[in-house]
Amino acid sequence: MAKMIRKNYLMAPGPTPVPTDILLEGAKDTIHHRTPQYLEIQKKAIDGCQYLFQTKQPVYILSSSGSGAMEAAVANLINPGDKAISVNSGKFGERWGDLCRAFEADLDEIKLEWGSMVKPEQIKEALEKNPDTKAVFTTLSETSTGTIHPIKEIAEIVKDYEAILVVDAISGLLAQPLKMDEWGIDVVVTGVQKGFMMPPGIGLISASEKAMKVINENKNNKYYFDLKAYAKKYPDSPWTPPINLVYQLAKSVELLQEETIEGLWERHELMAKATRKAMEAMGLELFAENPGNVLTSIKVPEVVDGKKIVSFLRDNWGVTFAGGQEHLKGKIIRIAHLGYMSQFDVIIGISALEMGLKKFGYDLELGSGVKAAEEVFIKAGV
Amino acid sequence: MAKMIRKNYLMAPGPTPVPTDILLEGAKDTIHHRTPQYLEIQKKAIDGCQYLFQTKQPVYILSSSGSGAMEAAVANLINPGDKAISVNSGKFGERWGDLCRAFEADLDEIKLEWGSMVKPEQIKEALEKNPDTKAVFTTLSETSTGTIHPIKEIAEIVKDYEAILVVDAISGLLAQPLKMDEWGIDVVVTGVQKGFMMPPGIGLISASEKAMKVINENKNNKYYFDLKAYAKKYPDSPWTPPINLVYQLAKSVELLQEETIEGLWERHELMAKATRKAMEAMGLELFAENPGNVLTSIKVPEVVDGKKIVSFLRDNWGVTFAGGQEHLKGKIIRIAHLGYMSQFDVIIGISALEMGLKKFGYDLELGSGVKAAEEVFIKAGV
Structure with a gap:
């Protein structure tokens, strides 16, 4: 059996291949994060993220995976007993359910066969049943199956209710159209090991003004992912940011903005x-x-x-x-x-x-x- | 017109793609070359080169391109007026001719149509015509056309004469079989930006005992490429070696030996x-x-x-x-x-x-x- 030389081709939906130009940013000297020099780099990264989220709202950089950013969304929006709707048509929609249950939401989980797409009417029905729902948790691209959910149409519906629309755009962002402000999405979460062409380690989250009101009133137990702490320090970080990953993020958004x-x-x-x-x-x-x-x-x-x-x-x-x-x-x-x-x-x-x-x-x-x-x-x- | 993201695929016969593991070796701290620490790395590189050349003779590391190693071969073997034979069936066979003329050889250039292969009998005829020929300059893989010359068969012929058989194996080594000692090749030259999977900057040359006698008697004007200076300092270098490239060469031969x-x-x-x-x-x-x-x-x-x-x-x-x-x-x-x-x-x-x-x-x-x-x-x- 003839043998070829080993090369690696990452063709799974994350982590994805990292360009050398981004990898090398991670090899630069680690500077201190409480310095104007560092803050300038973080601001550049944030500016780029705002463009890529298509939002004017702050984008918070979390030292976490995408799941950490998902937890941040739930932990900041849901008080125990709050009503929530989630769509489960795959592993990552299921994760919204798991998170909501972990934070004691009163959950209406729309369970679909894995691979199928939620119909906007199903969200409407659920909201009609519980008009006092606090948040609707959805997925742009359900990574476990490849199905895309109709987020734009769902946003059209949710905006007539008090509920906050949360979108897991972890694998979807950049590959699949999403316009946070224009479509009226309240919370977008993502991770950088997908479309951002980066090694894992950064979660990103952005919240609309409507969502920030709910977040500010939320009484849930939390600390590390408390978005009020992030908002207070913004564009700086409340805790130690993943410095060299932020260098890479600044480079990543530069390349992505060029495209x-x-x-x-x-x-x-x-x-x-x-x-x-x-x-x-x-x-x-x-x-x-x-x-x-x-x-x-x-x-x-x-x-x-x-x-x-x-x-x-x-x-x-x-x-x-x-x-x-x-x-x-x-x-x-x-x-x-x-x-x-x-x-x-x-x-x-x-x-x-x-x-x-x-x-x-x-x-x-x-x-x-x-x-x-x-x-x-x-x-x-x- | 839809645009793709830019990736580079080097599919020319040199420089060739460099694995990240080799690239990163070049980014290590430059240490001093007159130290036991450095010499150990250079020895490791040389050991690997001997295996890859299939020779027990020393392999000299030149801070040069492959053309520098070709010049070293001519400058160390040919005195003005010495008879030489070269095969020209492409750009790099032609270069042997140019070098021989530059060093005032009395040259019998076997000119063939570009792309064609020299027949061993043509070498024999030329040697019969001038049995006192000092050296025969040939090419393993003629990079300008892709033709392979029958080096093993040529070596069979040349070994019955006084002439030194020189092989330009710059693009050919590692891709195309070549056994320096077993086949009886006297001088092999190569560069590292081909089969060695390295950035350019190192030329390699090895000479048989028969060739070293001629080299030791050679009176030609030379200094930088004088192989007597390399032999005297071996396995150390007479002049400053390309330190970080030698790190990469040590890594390269490690990977190649594994294969x-x-x-x-x-x-x-x-x-x-x-x-x-x-x-x-x-x-x-x-x-x-x-x-x-x-x-x-x-x-x-x-x-x-x-x-x-x-x-x-x-x-x-x-x-x-x-x-x-x-x-x-x-x-x-x-x-x-x-x-x-x-x-x-x-x-x-x-x-x-x-x-x-x-x-x-x-x-x-x-x-x-x-x-x-x-x-x-x-x-x-x-």
Whole structure:
């Protein structure tokens, strides 16, 4: 068996590949965070985040993963006994439920089959049932399935109620359109190891004025994630910020701003389209009801062992796709096209899948997926 | 026109991609070179080079490009008026001629059409004509065309004469089999920005005992490249060595030794085979008479502007192939599969060429090249 040299291709929906220019920022001298020099870097990072969130509101930098930012949203909005609505159509929608229960919300969880999309009417019904709901917790891109939820339409509905609309945009932001202020989203949370092309370690959260009123009145037990502390110190940090990660964030937003938010959406849309066309050409079935720009999930063909092929591609060819989570283990493969990726990353992913599926006994025409993707790129005039 | 994020793919026959593990070695503290600590690193680099040259002779580290190592060979072997033979079937064979003339050799230059391979009998004839020839200058892989010369067979011939056999293995070493001691090659020169997966800046040269006798008697004017000075200080350096590049070289040989020399040859052979099969499937004609493992050169189809397509791929898609040199400008494209590359780099190169040729008016079936390459990789059990 001939051996190739090992290269690593991160094609899971986070962490995503990190450009050397961003990696090297993390290798710069750590300076003290209570200095004007540091604050200037943090301000640059925040300015960029505001643009990328499409908001004029403050964006708070948390030394945490995206889940920390999710906890911050719940802990700052929900008092024990408060009514909340959450959408659960996958692992990360489920996490909103877990968080709400941990903080003793009176929760109305809209449970859907994993992979399906919530209908805006379902949110409306839930709000009609409980007009005094404190917050609605939703997900832009459900990372466990690849489904995109109709956030813009949901925001249209929620704005007529007192409820605060919270969006987990952890994997979705930058890949999938989201305009926080224009759409009227109250709270957006994200993490940087996805579209921001960074190593993990920073959670980001922004809150509308409507949300800040609720946050200021909230009595829940909390300290580290208390957004009032962040607001008081803003644009500085209440606790020690992850200094070298903030250097990287400042570099990341510089690169992302150069590309423009519309350019980011367009690039991700095109990579997603090329991937979907390739999957269809390879005779594969898409899993998500409303697949988006973050990742493409496919049903593993019956003849193929879905767990083994994912391990094989990672351990032997260095290509890291994500398999399914929970009851979807072995049933789906998730191919990310997120962050620091171009047309050739898409081609690598497709070619790896073509060769991998063939090896695992699935009958397909080699090159057919790549051909379909190339046609999409050529047609788009890349 | 949709825009992708910029990534760079070095697919020219040098410089080649550098792994981060090697790049980071260059960022370590520069220590003094006249210390036991430094010497230990240099020794490790040299040990590895001896294995990779397949020789027990010293390998000298020059602070120079590969051309510097070529000059060292000529300057140390040729006195003015000495007879020499060189093979010129491309830009780098021509360079041997230029160097021999610069050092006033009495030169018999075997001029062949660019792209063709020298026949061992042609070397024999030239030696029979001038049995007192001091040195024969040859090229393992003629980088300007992709042709491999039959060095093993040439060595069989030259060893019956007094002449010193010199091989430019700058692009060929590690990709193409070469066994210095076993084959009886007297002088091997190379540079590190090819198979060694390093940034440029180090030339390497090794000489047999037979060659060292000639070198020790040589009276030519020289100083910087005087190999007697290197031999005297060995394994230390006579002048300041490129310290941080030597750190990188020590790391490079570590990685290459792990892969083993046979593994390196096999990997390059397979990448070359996959590329050639892809080119054939795309209806393209190979240029070199005896194409090897370093690069694949193809004739540019008549409908395509050979200069424009190379610039376009580099400037727009970040894919750097090499065009033709001198009279081959615009006529050929050279696709390297050299150094830090795997099956997916080959796929990227082919896909870029498929899309590029289509864009420039050449009629081909998209995906056909990728399919052919995938078949080669699958068959080889990668």
